[in-house]
Amino acid sequence: MIKPSILPGFIELLPEDQLIFEKLKEIIEENYKKAGFTPIDTPVLEKKEVLLAKGGGETEKQVYELSKGKTDMAMRFDLTVPLARYVAQHYSELSFPFRRYHIAKVYRGERNQKGRYREFYQCDIDIVGDEDLHYSNDAEIVSIIYRVFQDLGLKDITIHLNHRKILSGFFDFLGIQKHTDVLRSLDKMDKIGWEEVEKLLEDLDLDQEQIAELKKFVSIQGSNHEILDYLSSLAQESPAYQEAVEEFKEIVDLLRSYGVDEKSIQIDTKISRGLDYYTGLVFETTLNGHEQIGSVCSGGRYDHLAQHYSNKNLPGVGMSIGLSRLFYQLKAENLLKIEFASAAKVLVLPMEGYLQDGIELVEVLRKGGISSFVYSEKPKMKKMFKYADSIKVPYVVILGEEEAKKKEYALRNMESGKQELLSRDGLVEFLK
Amino acid sequence: MIKPSILPGFIELLPEDQLIFEKLKEIIEENYKKAGFTPIDTPVLEKKEVLLAKGGGETEKQVYELSKGKTDMAMRFDLTVPLARYVAQHYSELSFPFRRYHIAKVYRGERNQKGRYREFYQCDIDIVGDEDLHYSNDAEIVSIIYRVFQDLGLKDITIHLNHRKILSGFFDFLGIQKHTDVLRSLDKMDKIGWEEVEKLLEDLDLDQEQIAELKKFVSIQGSNHEILDYLSSLAQESPAYQEAVEEFKEIVDLLRSYGVDEKSIQIDTKISRGLDYYTGLVFETTLNGHEQIGSVCSGGRYDHLAQHYSNKNLPGVGMSIGLSRLFYQLKAENLLKIEFASAAKVLVLPMEGYLQDGIELVEVLRKGGISSFVYSEKPKMKKMFKYADSIKVPYVVILGEEEAKKKEYALRNMESGKQELLSRDGLVEFLK
Known part of the structure; x- marks a missing residue:
């Protein structure tokens, strides 16, 4: 006889919790469906060389790999790489803009810690264009985050928005070249405070004027309207920067058309998300009063979805909800607003x-x-x-x-x- | 740049097929839900020693195994072993009869052939009792098969029923001891014909009278009523056999209460299913006029679900639909009755x-x-x-x-x- 148990870092729920979890999943899926997204379902196992085409980084170390015969395989660690592979592989059979949702488990051999799982659900939507993709799609994705959380009964949220082209336009304007390094430093502000960030920026050879300008930039406070006006007032000689600010304004306008309550939106010049991936609008979502949880839904605009698999220029915008972790957090914080309903009435x-x-x-x-x-x-x-x-x-x-x-x-x-x-x-x- | 492709033997669908596939999955799930089954969702990866507790057999060779550090893991190859593990592990927190459904992917490194996939969906329901489980549950499981296929638009089906206790009671009555070997031989009848089966039985040292009786037994034809009457007339001196026939009759009666059309049911004394697993009612489902596809949904009654993990006596009854294969077959045979509906209206x-x-x-x-x-x-x-x-x-x-x-x-x-x-x-x- 063998003691029945599951692997450390893995999770399964008892029926009562499972029924609530399914309800959450259903609410998310219903919203994706209502917005006319099409489901896709790629294999959990893929060719290792395909899944790791991008290579490097923390993720690669966490990947579950296996071999059978001469085949090297790996378990997917997110739903974005499989999307990129799918779109590149089936390019000629898809219609663009390609709107897909995918709700499925992914695998990461992370360090075992509370609320972090090695197998967890991601609930992704992306819109992928062929050559071009209008920024109204960025607004739509943000509006779907808004709707999902409304329907989950989590009405008190803040979706933090920023625009990478504004950041890079402003860096260029200041004569800063090491964009990624500077972003990496700024990204640490919430954790280590401005003084430490300043040291990092000095190490990157930024001069005092550049640092002062950056400090002012990431410290902008105010209503969205005020921040946008302030952003407009900066770097007026830079057409690239000004164009990005204009686009940002229009996205914020379209959010209103999509019925997103202005109060749920906060422009936040500090956030940047996945450093080498996003290229336009970026966003994170926090639950008001529970900010310590971190972002419960993030995403953004990227320019080259399938660059490792295709010469096509496939820009896109998308977001992901880490449902397993969210469920754990909502439960821990007593924020589950979904009522339990028995399997049988x-x-x-x-x-x-x-x-x-x-x-x-x-x-x-x-x-x-x-x-x-x-x-x-x-x-x-x-x-x-x-x-x-x-x-x-x-x-x-x-x-x-x-x-x-x-x-x-x-x-x-x-x-x-x-x-x-x-x-x-x-x-x-x-x-x- | 890397050529985008998936592993051989794996499958993914284009949006149009995916939408139809989802519809099929939904119809199955709706029926499971309507019957008050509760969903469970176990990890795809489990401890190798847990998943392979039973050991041996063809399946073990097909299992995808992997290791990370000192941990030996395996990907699930069905949903029954995880159910057994789940029920044993959470025994004290579950209510019995425990009615669960599980619709998820399983993994088998099978030989690569048409319509056989290495990753495929199983859609399982099981009812597990604590010590006892009334045979009305067997009838209910069969009735759900009936309803599912009605709703899939596949109304012209035959659910073939047999009862392992009738088989074993009859074997005992004939003085046959090697039950499993005899079942294995009889199971080959459709493939190799009676003459070859007879040779196998002779090799098992059955005498001519035993073989003649067996031949008569597995050749019974007629309406369900006629077959049941005929079965009653056999082995009247064996209480175990007669009791099994009585139970079989009552199950068939209950199927009527569950609204199953008599025409969709056929008692078939030849079928036995998983030789070392099922112990009572067994069933297979064929599509009339497309019998060459084989069974599209099978299952039965078993006595010891969790014997490798627990001392508890946990009898159950269940069935499984191999949805990925079914979808492939329905498409190939032009039997998909589900209308395509675009993701957006x-x-x-x-x-x-x-x-x-x-x-x-x-x-x-x-x-x-x-x-x-x-x-x-x-x-x-x-x-x-x-x-x-x-x-x-x-x-x-x-x-x-x-x-x-x-x-x-x-x-x-x-x-x-x-x-x-x-x-x-x-x-x-x-x-x-």
Whole structure:
């Protein structure tokens, strides 16, 4: 006999939590569907050389690799690389803009720590253009984040926006060349504070004027309107910078058209996200009052989705929700707003000799779209009710001689204890 | 640059097929849910010693194994072993009968051949009892197969039923001891014919009378009623055999209560399924007129689900649909009855300068539950309609000056070419 257990860093849920998790997943998927995104489903295992085409970085060390015969394989560590591979491979069979969603597990052999899993769900949407992709798509992606979190009952969020072209335009304007290094330094501000960042910038040979300008830039505070006006006032001699600010303004305008509440949006000149990947709008999402959780949904605009697989110029914009981690965090912070609903709405409890009648009743309920089943084991009242309690079914029907004869059933609300006397059709009607 | 491709034996679908595949998956899941089954979601990767606790067999050779540090891992090759592990591990936190469904990918390094995949979906339901489990559950599982295939539009099916206790009772009655070997020989009848089977049985030292009785037994033909009567007439001196026949009769009766059409059921004394696993009712499903496909859904009753992980006696009954293979076969045989539906129901095509109005219209549609999006790229009429055609969207709305002013929109049916002039609310109403 072997002790049943799962791998460290992996997770599985008990039925009650699983049902809530599924509900979250469903809400996310419904929003992706409503926006007309198409699902794709790529293999978990891919050719190692394909999955690691980009090479290098922290991720590669965390990849689960395996071999069978002469084939080197790897488990996907995100859904973006498989998307890039998919779009490049099937380019001629896809329609662009290609709008896809993908909700699936990914694998990373991360250090084992609370709330970090080695197998976890990502819920991604991306819109990929062929050569061009209008910035209205950036606004749409942000609006979908907004809708998803509204529907998850997490209405008090802030979506932080920034624009990489504004950053790079401003760096250029200041005569700063080492963009990536400077971004990496600025990115650390929340963690190490400005004084330490300043030292890093000095190490990068920035002069005091450049550093002062940068400090002013990343410290901009105010309403979105005020920040945008301030951004406009900078670097007026740089057309690239000014163009980026204009685009940013228009994206913010389109967010209004997409029904995003202005209060949920905050322009934040500090954020930059994936340093060597994003090229335009970038965003992160925090739960107000729970900022220590970090970003619960991030993404942005990128210029070269499939550069490792194709010569085509395929710009895109997308976002990802790390659902496993989000679920863990919402639970830990007592923020799960989704109510638990039992897998079955009705449990039919037949007395001795009335199993067949119970089954027939269940068939009527199921045909009416009511999830239900019949208690099949020895009909001991106490045991049956204990079972009903343990699965938290909201309604039971006790079925004995009288009910079978009259075809009238007492539907018992398990929480209130109240009973309704109903016909078969009446049951379906009432429960719908 | 690396050529984008996936591993041999793996599969991924283009959007159109993916949407149909998702629909199939949804129909299956809806039926599982309606019957009050609870979803579980176990890790794809498990400890090797746990997953291979049973050991031996063809499966083990096909398992994808990997190691990271000192940990030996394996990818699941079915959903039954993880269920056994889950139930044993969480025994004290589960309610029995435990009714779970699991729709997920499994991995087998099979020989690469048409329609056989190394990564494929299984859609499983099982009901697991604690110590006991009434045979009405067996009938319920069969009824769910029936409902699923009805809803998949595959109404012309035969579910072949047999009962392992009838087989073993009859073998005992005949004084045959090597049950498994005899079953293995009988199982080959369809492939190699009776004459060859007879030779195998002789090799197992069965005498001519035993062989003659077996031949009669596996050749029984007739209606279910006739076969059951005939089975009753055999081995009357064996209480174990007679009890099994009685149970079989009652299961067939309960199938009627569950609304299963008698015509879809065929008792078949030849079938036995997984030799060392099933212990009671067993079943396979064939599509009438397409029997060469083989069984599209099988399962049965087993006595010891978790014997490798627990001392508990956990009998169960379950079934599995191999969805990836089924999808391939239905497509190949032109049996896909599910109509393709585009990811978006409406595509809004804004004229130059009316993108914002388009977005606002899309927001109204989405709020009304209509999947839709706005064409975001340069509004060239020909290109827009080409895109609409390629994604096979059923409706488009062209939005220009007049529409924006009057807030009245021409909804164009892309197939018929017909147009309806509708208000915003009218659009939602019409499309619902």
